[in-house]
Amino acid sequence: MPGGYSKKLALRLDAQQYAAYEGTPPTRPEWTTARAALVALSAVLVLIVSGLALLGGWLVVRDFPSFFSIVAGIPVLLVAWALRPRLWSAEDVWHELHRDDAPVLFALLDRIATAAGTRMPDRVALDADFNASAGTHGWLRKRTLTIGLPLFGVLTPQQRVAVLGHEFGHFVNGDPARGLLTQPAVRTPLILADLVRPSEAFVSDTLWGQLAERAMWPFQMLLQRLFLLIGSGVIAVAARDHQRAEYCADALAVRLAGTAATEASMIDLASAEQLMGSIAAVERGTQANAETARRNHPGAARWREAADAWRASADVADVLDRSVTEKASLWHDHPPAGLRARIVKSWPYTDPSVVLSDADSARIDAELHRFYARAGRDIAWSAA
Template identity: 55%
Template sequence: MSRLSALARRLDARQFAAYAAVPPSRAGWTGARVALVAVSVAITVVVLGLLALGVWLVVDGFPSWRLVPGLVLIGIAWTLRPRLGSAGERWAVVTEDDAPTLFALLARVATATGAPMPHVVALDYRFNASAGVHGLRRTRTLVLGLPLWGSLEPDQRVALLGHEFGHFVNNDPTRSILTQPALTTPGVLAQLLWPSRSLTNGNLLIAFAEWVLAPVQRLVARGFLLLQAGLLAVATRDHQRAEYCADALSARVAGSGAAVALLDGIAAASAVETAVVSAERKTQATATPRSAHPGPGPWREAARAARAGVDLAAVRDQTVAESTLWDSHPPTGLRARLVEAWPHQDAAVVLGRDESDRVDAELAKWYAKAGRDLVWE
């Protein structure tokens, strides 16, 4: 593992050097993308073949003994079908009627980044944020974790939105329908093949067969897991390039200083999140009714103190030292240093304190619920 870690650090350094002078542009058809699409096409052809064979076995001479293997093949094909992604369970969804100031800000950021508006704006109680495209209709979803959002200064909020909107336009190969089968199907096969707990109910013959086959199943399943790890490693560099593209948009929209401050806060996320949770516990200890929750003010003050007490240089170095070949994001410390290395940019979208406070007022009822869920988790 030490050699793999050293390789990851070398690749990170090489990527940093490549983008230090000029921010990366939207990724095109790289060798990695071509390879992933080729594997995806091969997998899709095999799955369609299994489905066609299964249907033929069921239909031909129906009813016959072929019905059972036909249904098995159809079931396997269904299990291996391409996944279009899912937004998952939404903690809360906010609409423009609920938060007109927030949506006006989102529209300004969308214009500045050249990205489309999200179809869904969801909220969450976790210390995170994300943006993605899901489902057959390719629904764009923006998720704002309120503890993270509430702990940020106004310009850092713009930087966060700039980065997340960047995911709608940075051509990330790991978010593409064309590459999805290559990145997920081997893992599904491994899960299918891994020996399950015996359901033999005392049948010694079946139990013996399971005991004999289990080592073979584990070996083949591990082979598929190794294949998936290799394909993910192939995709990682393009995915990290997409993250750097999103960082470049973040700096262009919010200004270089805000983008760096956001990234340093993410690098120190452990300390900041702990401080936010502690601040919320103090709020709840006063037995304040939920309707009188103070909002994110105490979180922001706690986050400021936590960031001020962190050795940012050491935290940046730590993210670099902990890098692996399969990390979906480049080391946060390198991301911050890369934004600093690019030519300085002033903010294209400015969020004033008053406007930021109006956004918080629109989200007030969700802040109270997020605080409760954050502490309980």
């Protein structure tokens, strides 16, 4: 799809979705035609893969130990194994945080989980990204909450509640685009594209083998492009449902943290590139002084000072406008932060139900101090 047309279509779909929730916060991600189609496609794919597994097994055992029967059945079994349903696996994390490491932070998470009506995540992780995320992984559906230290470090206490409340919203509402029932539809075309991908170099040692590889190359390339196109289309469909889930999570953030803090956190997310640049500039100065970097790292205090300085000079309306246009994409799984900030403001004004005091927020920073220092080194090196 040409880039200009896809951008216009994304802007139109973003506007339609915004209009659907403007003034009235959503409750849970509803069933949509797109979601139903993804579930139906997943069911068909699971049946096909199951059929391949049965066929391959039957071919292997039909005249066992017949060489020809085994040779016919094993490739079918291998294809079925490659296309087997699988879930998003738990990824390695920058640092896994435990309750003993940060009791005040975990006490806040307990309060948010109780207010949201859900259980605590199985794993709380930290990383050095300007982001936060929540995911459910594996057949046991283990939950992981990941807190990006640069983002968390520059937020006000109540903004921290908003960001964490949003992530707990995903545990409450689920995510139709990443659920058990839609994964085969989302992942299978990309797996097929990888299976048929032609090798970068001809590997056969014989002339006839190389000729065969050359003859197959255009067909493999055509099939790969076809599967990638199908996969891109499925991801675009799934992205719309994921964006609906984001708005539902924002609604929970408003209920927990209040309108003002949630709107401010969305403005910061729309300003992620600029705020991260401010943090990197400060951190390069800190790392230039070896003694300060090793023993007296200021933690997030200087990050907040740099972020506050940028916020004071920023044109918020321009930041939001640019977010709406620049971040519009058929394949993004989040609505532009500019739209999220505006839609939060359009909902009925809400006071917070979970309040984080300045004192407790400072205690959390003290608990995370050594991780801020480590993240600062990563940020400085990556920006160098």
